């Protein structure tokens with residue numbers, strides 16, 4: 453039975469908050485988010501009006517224009533009296549506009565966090581952000597306690613530096629799905645620092661295994677240490693290489709018959725080709741569950757169209773937010789029907 457998850461209003465990223473589980477009748481499900489009704493298509497809940505990331509964008513744009521209007525009026529008043537004051541005001545004003553954009557717009561926030569701030573900090577500290585995350589975990593988390601590792605990464609990334617882990621809010625949707633499926637063999641595409649691998653592994657039953665795929669050697673090395681520190685190394689095998697090369701090797705090289713659960717969280721343009729590859733390699737069985745992150749932001753529109761239109765999948769959408777931010781995002785569950 454499909455369930456839809458909605459975050460309690462006012463709940464915050466970074467702390468574990470209860471989720472409200474709503475059962476929907478398959479005939480006419482309706483879901484509310486921020487007081488707004490969401491329309492549905494097939495078994496998927498989709499917003500058929502403007503996509504959330506875009507509405508966020510227009511909202512922040514409107515706010516910026518308003519500030520711009522006020523700013524221009526004050527600047528015109530100041531210009532006649534003092535030129536230095538005018539320049540200081542303009543600079544402060546640009547800074548304010550930037551802060552508003554970063555808080556409300558996902559693209560602006562990613563440019564600031566991932567490009568400007570991260571590169572400058574890396575240069576100053578002569579260390580990568582991923583290494584800083586690992587160091588923080590090694591110094592502050594409890595060795596052999598996966599929950600403590602997950603919480604410590606969330607603490608670092610919500611308070612110090614943003615990073616592309618699935619995060620706690622969507623992590624709860626991931627947890628719930630893993631618990632429902634109770635997989636014997638799970639696959640993750642995109643390990644990064646190992647946050648979601650640890651999160652999934654801690655829920656696996658005895659004898660079950662998670663294969664996690666990462667093509668960036670630096671991230672793979674960090675993830676291996678994270679997995680080992682969390683004490684879940686016996687359940688997790690990290691496969692280093694591009695997903696499109698690893699997937700065809702799963703049957704023979706890694707003795708996978710079929711996958712019970714697949715978490716898609718690598719580059720978004722690989723979601724559809726890798727789903728097709730999983731089908732072509734006969735790695736999906738009736739009831740295999742795919743869970744895809746970031747289907748709204750940065751967004752995976754091709755994947756949503758593919759699985760929602762395919763007679764081989766039954767889909768459910770879980771509205772949520774981009775990790776450690778207020779930007780709207782969602783996860784898509786696609787159950788393979790055979």
Ligand SMILES: C[S@@+](CC[C@H](N)C(=O)[O-])C[C@H]1O[C@@H](n2cnc3c(N)ncnc32)[C@H](O)[C@@H]1O
Pocket residue numbers: 616617618619641642643644645646647648649665666667668671693694695696717718719722
């Ligand atoms: C969003 S991060 C994964 C986050 C991780 N699942 C978590 O929640 O902790 C995406 C990762 O996928 C990796 N990646 C992207 N495309 C890939 C591909 N085709 N094959 C393997 N890894 C890939 C990137 O290097 C990056 O580390």
